[in-house]
Amino acid sequence: MGLGGISNSDTAGKPVLTHPAVRVRTATGKFQSSLVGSAGLKRTLSSPDVPRMAQEIARLRRRLRHAHVDSIMAVVATVEARDPYTERHSAQVAIYAEHLARAAGLSVSDIEGVVIAALLHDIGKIAVPDAILLKPGPLTATEFERIKEHPVRGVEILRRVGFLERELPLVLHHHEWFDGRGYPAGLKGAGIPLGARILQAADCIDAMLSPRTYKRAMSVTETIGELIRWSGTQFDPQVARLGIAMLRSRLEEAMVIATVTAATMTCLVNALPWATPSLATPSLSTFDAFSASAASH
DSSP states (O other): OOOOOOOOOHHHHHHHSSSSSEEEEEEETTEEEEEEOTOOOOOOOOOHHHHHHHHHHHHHHHHHHHHHHHHHHHHHHHHHOOOOGGHHHHHHHHHHHHHHHHHHHHHHHHHHHHHHHHTTTTTGGGGOOOOHOSSSSSHHHHHHHHTTTTHHHHHHHHHSSSTTTTTHHHHHHHTTTTTSOOSOOOGGGGSSOOOHHHHHHHHHHHHHHOBBBBBBOOOOHHHHHHHHHHHHTOHHHHHHHHHHHHHHHHHHHHHHHHHHHHHHHHHHHOOOOGGSSTSSSHHHHHHHHHHHHHHOO
């Protein structure tokens, strides 16, 4: 017995929409599809149902898409766990990429694509041997060629998963340079997808700000200098400007926090009775005095 009580033998060799068990009728402003079987099952869809069904299908697709991404992220976490210096690298790149994508005026859907691509961009490194991936010194030309394969390997892995069509070009091209000297395809300028240009800058920003076995972490000021230096060659100038603005904002926030912290510490130190020469060590009453004095500030 088939779906809705229709016998498989009843429908064998007959087009579904012309079979007697299925009746399709249309009228002005209304679409009806009736499926009648041995149990007398009948279902009618009116025109208001169609957009609701479309919304529900879209919602289910998003849930399935996110479930696939969550599964792949487990693999990414395994890759990053091989190197303590790159642990949570993809998550940090996604944070920077989202900020840049919003600043670039991308749609909500495109921002989501950039963020998902950022989370998955290094999955191809699972095919790179530990001897190369974790090498503390400079790579040989042959080793670097192996590293350069990871965007293609990543796409080969992700292509087997549905619902990631828009992210594949971003993962594939996140190492392209604006002047055409990147890899794997040597794309140039506007020929590189905007999402990939954003992802490339976000990836580099996190790499510069993070320590590695072969280098120290750069300061925010040094990272800004590198974005300025390589704007128009490695980086899309527009994306580089957005990255510089993001980092300058971060630097200003850090300066405000440092200023507030310094002022707070000065206030607290001045309130400490044992900071005076007459008190060498604090006592219980000293702590009470400190609490009262700090509260007055």
